[in-house]
Amino acid sequence: xxxxxxxxxxxxxxxxxxxxxxxxxxxxxxxxxxxxxxxxxxxxxxxxxxxxxxxxxxxxxxxxxxxxxxxxxxxxxxxxxxxxxxxxxxxxxxxxxxxxxxxxxxxxxxxxxxxxxxxxxxxxxxxxxxxxxxxxxxxxxxxxxxxxxxxxxxxxxxxxxxxxxxxxxxxxxxxxxxxxxxxxxxxxxxxxxxxxxxxxxxxxxxxxxxxxxxxxxxxxxxxxxxxxxxxxxxxxxxxxxxxx
Amino acid sequence: xxxxxxxxxxxxxxxxxxxxxxxxxxxxxxxxxxxxxxxxxxxxxxxxxxxxxxxxxxxxxxxxxxxxxxxxxxxxxxxxxxxxxxxxxxxxxxxxxxxxxxxxxxxxxxxxxxxxxxxxxxxxxxxxxxxxxxxxxxxxxxxxxxxxxxxxxxxxxxxxxxxxxxxxxxxxxxxxxxxxxxxxxxxxxxxxxxxxxxxxxxxxxxxxxxxxxxxxxxxxxxxxxxxxxxxxxxxxxxxxxxxxxxxxxxxxxxxxxxxxxxxxxxxxxxxxxxxxxxxxxxxxxxxxxxxxxxxxxxxxxxxxxxxxxxxxxxxxxxxxxxxxxxxxxxxxxxxxxxxxxxxxxxxxxxxxxxxxxxxxxxxxxxxxxxxxxxxxxxxxxxxxxxxxxxxxxxxxxxxxxxxxxxxxxxxxxxxxxxxxxxxxxxxxxxxxxxxxxxxxxxxxxxxxxxxxxxxxxxxxxxxxxxxxxxxxxxxxxxxxxxxxxxxxxxxxxxxxxxxxxxxxxx
Numbered sequence: 001x002x003x004x005x006x007x008x009x010x011x012x013x014x015x016x017x018x019x020x021x022x023x024x025x026x027x028x029x030x031x032x033x034x035x036x037x038x039x040x041x042x043x044x045x046x047x048x049x050x051x052x053x054x055x056x057x058x059x060x061x062x063x064x065x066x067x068x069x070x071x072x073x074x075x076x077x078x079x080x081x082x083x084x085x086x087x088x089x090x091x092x093x094x095x096x097x098x099x100x101x102x103x104x105x106x107x108x109x110x111x112x113x114x115x116x117x118x119x120x121x122x123x124x125x126x127x128x129x130x131x132x133x134x135x136x137x138x139x140x141x142x143x144x145x146x147x148x149x150x151x152x153x154x155x156x157x158x159x160x161x162x163x164x165x166x167x168x169x170x171x172x173x174x175x176x177x178x179x180x181x182x183x184x185x186x187x188x189x190x191x192x193x194x195x196x197x198x199x200x201x202x203x204x205x206x207x208x209x210x211x212x213x214x215x216x217x218x219x220x221x222x223x224x225x226x227x228x229x230x231x232x233x234x235x236x237x238x239x240x241x242x243x244x
Numbered sequence: 245x246x247x248x249x250x251x252x253x254x255x256x257x258x259x260x261x262x263x264x265x266x267x268x269x270x271x272x273x274x275x276x277x278x279x280x281x282x283x284x285x286x287x288x289x290x291x292x293x294x295x296x297x298x299x300x301x302x303x304x305x306x307x308x309x310x311x312x313x314x315x316x317x318x319x320x321x322x323x324x325x326x327x328x329x330x331x332x333x334x335x336x337x338x339x340x341x342x343x344x345x346x347x348x349x350x351x352x353x354x355x356x357x358x359x360x361x362x363x364x365x366x367x368x369x370x371x372x373x374x375x376x377x378x379x380x381x382x383x384x385x386x387x388x389x390x391x392x393x394x395x396x397x398x399x400x401x402x403x404x405x406x407x408x409x410x411x412x413x414x415x416x417x418x419x420x421x422x423x424x425x426x427x428x429x430x431x432x433x434x435x436x437x438x439x440x441x442x443x444x445x446x447x448x449x450x451x452x453x454x455x456x457x458x459x460x461x462x463x464x465x466x467x468x469x470x471x472x473x474x475x476x477x478x479x480x481x482x483x484x485x486x487x488x489x490x491x492x493x494x495x496x497x498x499x500x501x502x503x504x505x506x507x508x509x510x511x512x513x514x515x516x517x518x519x520x521x522x523x524x525x526x527x528x529x530x531x532x533x534x535x536x537x538x539x540x541x542x543x544x545x546x547x548x549x550x551x552x553x554x555x556x557x558x559x560x561x562x563x564x565x566x567x568x569x570x571x572x573x574x575x576x577x578x579x580x581x582x583x584x585x586x587x588x589x590x591x592x593x594x595x596x597x598x599x600x601x602x603x604x605x606x607x608x609x610x611x612x613x614x615x616x617x618x619x620x621x622x623x624x625x626x627x628x629x630x631x632x633x634x635x636x637x638x639x640x641x642x643x644x645x646x647x648x649x650x651x652x653x654x655x656x657x658x659x660x661x662x663x664x665x666x667x668x669x670x671x672x673x674x675x676x677x678x679x680x681x682x683x684x685x686x687x688x689x690x691x692x693x694x695x696x697x698x699x700x701x702x703x704x705x706x707x708x709x710x711x712x713x714x715x716x717x718x719x720x721x722x723x724x725x726x727x728x729x730x731x732x733x734x735x736x737x738x739x740x741x742x743x744x745x746x747x748x749x750x
Contacts (some may be wrong), residue, residue, distance in 0.1 A: 084651025
């Protein structure tokens with residue numbers, strides 16, 4: 001079993017008096033260390049799937065397994081803990097805390113869980129991340145003093161600070177110019193290689209699709225393509241039969 | 245500093261407009277509460293000092309009635325209940341005088357009267373305006389304190405003779421404040437000097453009684469606040485006569501068999517039957533048949549009437565005590581009440597508030613009104629703060645969703661908003677506190693003077709003083725923080741309903 005597995009996942013939203021089926025029975029598996037792109041046009045269900053993988057939304061039917069564990073029966077506190085320990089988030093609009101500076105924004109997730117990290121160890125790790133994302137000179141600056149690219153770099157460092165197994169990135173380049181977008185992608189790819197962190201993108205940015213190890217394409221809530229780069233056969237996790 | 249506090253402070257600074265709206269409300273609330281409580285406390289202290297020094301002493305003993313008994317009579321529906329006298333006065337007085345901690349004591353009785361002319365009518369002066377006429381009438385209307393001289397003068401030393409002498413034991417006499425004498429003279433259209441007789445019409449349960457009493461002295465108050473200027477001191481025997489506290493009023497009349505059988509008649513027509521129309525026998529003990537000579541004999545002898553109309557020298561409405569330690573007043577009253585119960589004496593003891601009756605309650609009424617006003621203000625403040633916070637939370641939906649998505653539990657969100665509310669309440673509570681001190685300093689510097697007797701009682705002196713009690717400060721700050729926390733309950737519940745998925749939608 002992979003680090004993430006979806007099994008016949010459906011998601012139905014009420015929209016006024018109408019029920020909208022955003023995801024219509026999707027199954028796939030993601031291996032640890034993958035750099036994976038969930039691509040598709042608007043309304044195809046990619047963000048909904050990312051939300052369910054990120055445990056910020058629950059499937060109407062089916063099951064999401066995270067590191068082999070089913071998540072549909074977990075309560076709010078358990079989901080919160082699992083999110084904190086396993087996942088990192090990079091948002092399309094960066095979502096930094098406006099009143100905290102760069103260093104504090106990156107530190108923020110470490111202050112939420114019950115596990116406490118030693119002061120020196122924490123400082124060393126955050127300083128390292130700030131250096132990695134190239135913001136050493138900006139550590140005391142507030143988000144509103146940074147450019148879009150710098151903000152997204154802070155968001156990447158924040159997503160990595162708890163050393164999560166999986167980082168979820170929702171359209172991370174959508175609000176960036178192309179040059180900055182490429183720099184951000186390179187940075188994430190580098191971290192993916194160095195830390196073996198699994199990156200899952202929801203995107204319709206062709207550049208991400210081009211550098212992804214694993215591509216899942218969606219259309220109208222269904223998986224239309226699920227393959228590893230350079231492979232024709234549908235992708236499957238080790239020991240699993242291929243699902244499409 | 246914990247991240248919640250750090251974020252709370254910065255959020256408050258970041259959202260200045262919101263913080264100011266809420267803060268001004270809280271600071272104003274603090275100001276009103278601190279100043280209001282300071283006035284009420286000053287007022288209560290002033291009334292207590294004024295009453296204990298001038299009228300009530302520290303403990304009062306009275307008889308028992310259906311309504312509460314004070315120096316001023318019985319508080320009852322319609323105000324018609326007779327003021328009870330203290331039963332077994334000698335025994336009670338002897339017991340109280342032996343109590344530890346009693347510095348001085350005196351008996352007294354009170355009543356109401358009106359000064360009038362011989363003809364009972366007051367000629368109207370066309371030059372006099374309504375206000376002057378009213379002032380004259382108020383001077384003629386007397387709250388009579390029948391005093392046990394000289395014990396009473398030892399108990400209350402807050403008056404100073406202007407002319408004449410104090411009321412002496414066993415001698416009829418009246419004492420009034422010098423300015424009231426002048427007003428009374430104006431009202432009665434005659435000159436009144438010490439030694440002159442003043443005709444007083446008593447208003448009691450026994451009907452209207454007239455007594456002419458010499459004015460033996462005039463006085464002025466030596467205290468700053470409301471003094472005894474409004475009182476008229478009178479010798480106890482005249483007071484008893486005016487108020488109907490006579491032997492006749494306290495004696496039981498024994499009915500003979502004939503009277504009892506008359507009262508027991510069921511058929512009233514039988515009283516007027518033909519047989520015994522003129523056959524009524526002389527009442528036993530009357531000693532005379534119903535003949536012309538007999539009736540004359542009966543009416544001519546006024547000795548019984550005089551005896552029954554004589555003042556009852558054992559009749560007292562109250563005993564007032566001054567204690568070495570006024571703080572022990574309630575304990576002494578409780579001790580006395582236990583003794584009354586054990587001895588089966590229908591008397592009761594209480595502190596100055598019982599003695600002052602409706603006057604002491606005026607501060608309590610004011611405090612209730614003030615508290616209700618504060619509660620209304622608090623509710624309005626809570627609603628405004630709540631609305632402001634809800635708007636703020638809606639604006640911060642994405643931020644809250646992000647915190648939740650990153651692993652912040654509901655407890656974290658709750659702590660964050662509690663920290664913001666408490667920080668805001670404490671900061672602006674302290675601002676309100678500083679404003680209160682400034683306002684108090686201004687009020688004390690300006691020195692608002694009491695323009696009438698009621699305000700003098702209320703201010704606890706002739707000038708309004710704002711003295712801020714540290715305990716009231718802490719209490720007010722606690723109320724302000726509580727208001728902030730209560731106001732944040734609903735907004736926090738709104739924040740807790742924000743799902744982490746909202747982070748993705750921001």
